[in-house]
Amino acid sequence: MSQPLLVTLLPSTDVDLGRWLLSHYGVSYRERPHAPIFHVLALKSWGVSAEGYPLLVSADRGTKSAGIQTILDQLEPKAAPNKRLWPDKMVEPERWKEVDTLQHDARFGIGTAVVQWSYWNLLKYKPVVWPSLTTGVPWYETLTLRLAFPVIRSLMYKGLKLDQSVADSALETIHAGFDRLDARLSDGRRYLVGETLTFADLATAASLAPMVLAQGYHGMLPLEARCPVFMQEIYKPLRQRPTGRYIQRIYDTHRAAQLLQLR
The missing domain is CATH 1.20.1050.10 (Glutathione S-transferase Yfyf (Class Pi); Chain A, domain 2)
Structure with a gap:
């Protein structure tokens, strides 16, 4: 069974933040790392911009979440209360x-x-x-x-x-x-x-x-x-x-x- 795929620029700090978020939210995945410069070509092959890393691609390859904010927007609302990383903006x-x-x-x-x-x-x-x-x-x-x-x-x-x-x-x-x-x-x-x-x-x-x-x-x-x-x-x-x-x-x-x- 396919797993979500994380397309990355290997050494990037935001990429490690993305790995950490997936681990924190309990999302299993496989990583497809790329060297600098080559990551731009890889991202473009998925139809996203050069800044769209880490790129999380769903297991069915139908959904693409490009960048930390998009990954957060996808996973934070679904997280259990004890796993949420952001205070409620309306309450606090x-x-x-x-x-x-x-x-x-x-x-x-x-x-x-x-x-x-x-x-x-x-x-x-x-x-x-x-x-x-x-x-x-x-x-x-x-x-x-x-x-x-x-x-x-x-x-x-x-x-x-x-x-x-x-x-x-x-x-x-x-x-x-x-x-x-x-x-x-x-x-x-x-x-x-x-x-x-x-x-x-x-x-x-x-x-x-x-x-x-x-x-x-x-x-x-x-x-x-x-x-x-x-x-x-x-x-x-x-x-x-x-x-x-x-x-x-x-x-x-x-x-x-x-x-x-x-x-």
């Missing part, structure tokens, strides 16, 4: 707004900076980043990457508008984001909003996970020991901060043990 409008503001900052503010800094630096070290790009992808994507890695890297740098100044600014944004979250967590709270897990927690943990090399992230983060020393010197202090410890705790507590479901 202020709490709903707080969750929305935090998840947006994590994914599109700090998270964008994480992507910029990580890609700019990791793509310079092919052996370090290789598992993040090729684990489980079609053989022809791996072969093309092997033969034309400098070209793919240049296309990614160009597409993401990356250079050293962008990476430097991104790191400042990351540290400022950790400062804000550290301050929020300074009262000893377990979750970002209220006493229960919300989408803000999952979005923050997934979006910032690459900066602490979080265990439980399924996007094949690099081994720290293989990263250049200057990157290790960024990762280690961030991991030890309250936000770094919080990220790993959310993964440890709320990310169920699961094999990477590649197909």
